[in-house]
Amino acid sequence: VVVVGGGFGGLQAVRGLRKAPVEVTLVDRHNFTLFQPLAYQVATGALSPAEIAAPLRSVLKRQQNAHVLLADVTGFELAQQQVTLENLANGQPPTTLHYDTLVVAGGSRYSYFGHDDWHVFAPELKSLDGAIEIRTRILNAFEAAEVETDPERRQAWLTFVVVGAGPTGVEMAGQIAELAHDTLRGDFRTADTTSARVLLVEAVDRILTSFPESLSAKAQQALEKLGVTPLLGHMVVDIDGDSVTTRTPSGEVERIPARTVTWAAGVNASELAGMLGEQSGAEIDRAGRIVVEPDLTLPGHPEVLALGDMVQVRAGDGTITPMPGIAPVAIQQGRYAAKLIQQRLHGEPVEPFRYRDKGNLATIGRSKAVADIKGLKLSGFIAWVFWLFLHLFYLIGFQNRLLVLLRWLVSFVTRGRGARLIDDRL
Amino acid sequence: VVVVGGGFGGLQAVRGLRKAPVEVTLVDRHNFTLFQPLAYQVATGALSPAEIAAPLRSVLKRQQNAHVLLADVTGFELAQQQVTLENLANGQPPTTLHYDTLVVAGGSRYSYFGHDDWHVFAPELKSLDGAIEIRTRILNAFEAAEVETDPERRQAWLTFVVVGAGPTGVEMAGQIAELAHDTLRGDFRTADTTSARVLLVEAVDRILTSFPESLSAKAQQALEKLGVTPLLGHMVVDIDGDSVTTRTPSGEVERIPARTVTWAAGVNASELAGMLGEQSGAEIDRAGRIVVEPDLTLPGHPEVLALGDMVQVRAGDGTITPMPGIAPVAIQQGRYAAKLIQQRLHGEPVEPFRYRDKGNLATIGRSKAVADIKGLKLSGFIAWVFWLFLHLFYLIGFQNRLLVLLRWLVSFVTRGRGARLIDDRL
Numbered sequence: 026v027v028v029v030g031g032g033f034g035g036l037q038a039v040r041g042l043r044k045a046p047v048e049v050t051l052v053d054r055h056n057f058t059l060f061q062p063l064a065y066q067v068a069t070g071a072l073s074p075a076e077i078a079a080p081l082r083s084v085l086k087r088q089q090n091a092h093v094l095l096a097d098v099t100g101f102e103l104a105q106q107q108v109t110l111e112n113l114a115n116g117q118p119p120t121t122l123h124y125d126t127l128v129v130a131g132g133s134r135y136s137y138f139g140h141d142d143w144h145v146f147a148p149e150l151k152s153l154d155g156a157i158e159i160r161t162r163i164l165n166a167f168e169a170a171e172v173e174t175d176p177e178r179r180q181a182w183l184t185f186v187v188v189g190a191g192p193t194g195v196e197m198a199g200q201i202a203e204l205a206h207d208t209l210r211g212d213f214r215t216a217d218t219t220s221a222r223v224l225l226v227e228a229v230d231r232i233l234t235s236f237p238e239s240l241s242a243k244a245q246q247a248l249e250k251l252g253v254t255p256l257l258g259h260m261v262v263d264i265d266g267d268s269v270t271t272r273t274p275s276g277e278v279e280r281i282p283a284r285t286v287t288w289a290a291g292v293n294a295s296e297l298a299g300m301l302g303e304q305s306g307a308e309i310d311r312a313g314r315i316v317v318e319p320d321l322t323l324p325g326h327p328e329v330l331a332l333g334d335m336v337q338v339r340a341g342d343g344t345i346t347p348m349p350g351i352a353p354v355a356i357q358q359g360r361y362a363a364k365l366i367q368q369r370l371h372g373e374p375v376e377p378f379r380y381r382d383k384g385n386l387a388t389i390g391r392s393k394a395v396a397d398i399k400g401l402k403l404s405g406f407i408a409w410v411f412w413l414f415l416h417l418f419y420l421i422g423f424q425n426r427l428l429v430l431l432r433w434l435v436s437f438v439t440r441g442r443g444a445r446l447i448d449d450r451l
Numbered sequence: 452v453v454v455v456g457g458g459f460g461g462l463q464a465v466r467g468l469r470k471a472p473v474e475v476t477l478v479d480r481h482n483f484t485l486f487q488p489l490a491y492q493v494a495t496g497a498l499s500p501a502e503i504a505a506p507l508r509s510v511l512k513r514q515q516n517a518h519v520l521l522a523d524v525t526g527f528e529l530a531q532q533q534v535t536l537e538n539l540a541n542g543q544p545p546t547t548l549h550y551d552t553l554v555v556a557g558g559s560r561y562s563y564f565g566h567d568d569w570h571v572f573a574p575e576l577k578s579l580d581g582a583i584e585i586r587t588r589i590l591n592a593f594e595a596a597e598v599e600t601d602p603e604r605r606q607a608w609l610t611f612v613v614v615g616a617g618p619t620g621v622e623m624a625g626q627i628a629e630l631a632h633d634t635l636r637g638d639f640r641t642a643d644t645t646s647a648r649v650l651l652v653e654a655v656d657r658i659l660t661s662f663p664e665s666l667s668a669k670a671q672q673a674l675e676k677l678g679v680t681p682l683l684g685h686m687v688v689d690i691d692g693d694s695v696t697t698r699t700p701s702g703e704v705e706r707i708p709a710r711t712v713t714w715a716a717g718v719n720a721s722e723l724a725g726m727l728g729e730q731s732g733a734e735i736d737r738a739g740r741i742v743v744e745p746d747l748t749l750p751g752h753p754e755v756l757a758l759g760d761m762v763q764v765r766a767g768d769g770t771i772t773p774m775p776g777i778a779p780v781a782i783q784q785g786r787y788a789a790k791l792i793q794q795r796l797h798g799e800p801v802e803p804f805r806y807r808d809k810g811n812l813a814t815i816g817r818s819k820a821v822a823d824i825k826g827l828k829l830s831g832f833i834a835w836v837f838w839l840f841l842h843l844f845y846l847i848g849f850q851n852r853l854l855v856l857l858r859w860l861v862s863f864v865t866r867g868r869g870a871r872l873i874d875d876r877l
Contacts, residue, residue, distance in 0.1 A: 055873065056590060056594065056871070056872070056873040057871075057872055057873075073499040073500070073501040073502065073870075074499070074872060075499040075870035075871075075872055076499065078872055080638075080871040080872075082635075082638035082639070083638065083871070086637055086638055087637075092640050094597075094598065095591075095594045095598075095873075096598075113595075113598050114591050114594035114595040114597070114598055115594075115595035115596075115598050115599045115604070115608065116595070117598070117599075153872075164482060165521075165540050168482065168521045168540035168541075169539075169540040169541035169542070170541075171520075171540070172520065172521075172522075172539050172540055172541050172543070173541045173543075178541070182541065209508070211512055211513075212506075212508035212509065212512055213508070214518050444499075444501035445482070445483070445501075445506040445509070446482070446483055446500060446501055446504055446506070446579075447481065447482040447483075447521075
């Protein structure tokens with residue numbers, strides 16, 4: 026079995042096969058698995074990169090049938106049951122890897138809606154590299170404001186725009202506001218960090234659209250209290266490094282001078298989805314996701330499974346019910362894939378995949394969150410405590426859990442942020 | 452007062468002026484102060500970068516007369532009492548900063564003995580960037596060995612060379628050996644990490660030359676037990692990315708196939724020393740250090756002090772007693788500089804700087820160390836516990852101390868290393 030991608034889904038597939046009479050090779054371009062829901066905490070200096078990333082080899086150390094291979098997957102030959110690998114650690118030429126069963130879990134990135142040139146001005150919050158890049162930019166912006174003498178230019182350095190008001194965008198905006206209005210207060214002598222503006226730009230007319238309206242409203246109140254200004258119903262039409270230009274549905278265009286932009290909108294499935302689609306003729310949707318069968322297999326290729334953010338699952342009746350692009354979906358699909366492979370080995374019948382919605386959670390700064398758990402709506406401190414324990418529980422690796430808990434405790438008490446490093450000067 | 456450099460010396464100078472009726476501006480190119488003696492722990496994945504780096508603004512938050520400025524110092528105009536600054540955070544053109552008193556604490560780098568081209572193959576362990584680069588190379592070497600099928604090439608990937616057997620080189624070699632023989636054992640399926648060779652190359656005939664011979668011998672025994680092979684009396688004559696070539700005093704030349712080399716030899720003072728020398732006519736020694744007066748001032752420029760790794764101090768009788776390039780010297784000189792500035796303000800007489808040798812410490816892997824404290828020679832576990840508490844005590848920032856202690860505790864019990872991230876693929 027070859028598993029491509031060591032995120033939530035891929036790793037669960039590998040671990041689910043730990044007792045199966047198979048050899049599993051996990052291929053990833055990184056040597057770690059990233060706890061992506063906390064990437065925004067790295068981007069704002071609350072956590073260190075290593076605290077949300079566990080080495081794949083540590084995680085799979087005791088699983089004797091699991092192999093880890095560091096490489097980029099650059100193609101599939103479904104007819105020959107081969108995966109093409111490039112950028113091996115030893116610098117040798119591309120090679121191929123044979124599989125009997127292939128599980129592809131390549132994940133997704135944010136989508137710049139056809140404006141990939143915005144990427145340089147507005148990094149996305151999906152990878153660890155992206156989070157570190159954003160951390161450097163945010164911290165540097167405060168430094169720039171400190172030495173800037175022109176008041177207009179200083180305000181542009183102190184204006185932070187977050188694009189996309191899904192859970193990540195909301196969390197990010199809340200954290201930047203806390204950083205400016207709380208953590209960094211008193212750190213600077215010239216720049217007044219409390220005068221920083223944090224704008225949350227969202228094309229739709231409310232934040233957290235995956236939540237019920239009442240929770241969206243509560244979250245928005247909490248955000249505004251932190252000092253975030255939501256710009257709802259605003260489409261981003263241009264980003265140029267000095268400013269962000271938005272347009273409202275009524276056609277009003279506004280150019281906002283802002284130097285620091287974080288992107289957290291749209292979905293763009295891994296290019297692996299497109300490659301699988303080309304080879305198999307499977308349907309690819311607008312977001313680049315491949316449409317798989319009810320049992321997550323590729324149409325016409327029962328030996329190939331795809332899962333996570335990069336797929337849409339067709340129901341038995343041909344309809345597609347979109348599943349949210351969140352970790353629980355990928356985790357459940359990864360476990361399902363491992364189970365399916367074992368059931369096949371034993372000749373047992375296989376049920377189609379069914380997603381069990383365990384609820385929806387988003388946090389808004391220190392000690393506030395919203396949760397929608399099977400109709401039960403929580404908000405405020407209770408929801409935040411719930412969020413805290415859930416995230417600690419799922420954080421892979423015992424050591425990291427302790428460290429993160431400790432760092433959070435210290436941050437909670439001191440309101441400090443320990444990991445505020447500017448890695449590269451811009 | 453303008454202080455250049457936020458290392459041990461510069462920061463002590465700033466903090467020592469906290470009650471003085473002066474305005475202090477600290478200029479550094481990084482936004483953090485680095486606890487450099489633990490950089491090797493970042494290089495081997497034992498600690499996260501943020502755990503040995505404290506944001507300068509946090510450290511000086513409550514010191515109202517202290518300002519922090521992120522910039523590169525690119526020149527001095529001693530006649531005009533000005534410092535030239537470049538690469539300001541806001542991207543504006545170079546500017547100048549006036550001072551009444553200047554304290555320069557630019558530190559040092561390792562010296563490649565005229566072979567700066569070796570730098571790309573053998574990064575040095577002085578900066579946080581260097582440590583992260585070395586971490587990536589070491590971890591990648593094991594990954595490369597895992598996919599390498601040719602036995603000779605695999606052994607080259609599993610051969611690690613550390614150049615220079617001072618405290619840093621010894622600690623680094625010990626840590627690599629522990630990583631290979633202990634932490635990573637069982638992580639790989641093909642490569643046998645316990646077959647890794649760790650070579651410690653030193654031109655002199657013993658390790659830790661700053662320690663008494665008996666402790667050198669004990670440290671060497673402990674190192675060998677960990678699996679490190681000291682190559683004493685070996686000069687490095689070439690490094691080319693595939694191999695390291697050494698020569699013994701008898702003229703024997705050996706080419707050792709090795710892909711991963713860490714440099715920890717020689718001393719090369721900050722280029723700021725040379726700039727000060729040019730302007731003031733002060734003497735510059737072979738290692739690029741500037742020779743300062745007994746009170747750390749520049750000859751002919753009582754308003755300019757220089758300290759730390761980048762200086763040699765002339766005694767009242769004109770002789771120079773070299774001081775070791777270690778943190779305690781810089782710390783004492785920084786405190787002295789702050790005191791001198793205050794004594795001058797009060798018109799009090801100033802005593803020349805005197806270094807109080809508090810002892811010498813080096814650790815060799817988990818639970819072994821050597822210590823030479825005013826003639827009292829300690830080795831083994833006791834020395835290690837002493838090392839542990841001393842380092843924790845001096846680690847700047849309360850939060851980091853707790854985190855580092857916890858991470859060490861966990862590492863000690865589990866023998867794991869949490870921060871094993873390969874940041875960039877090579």
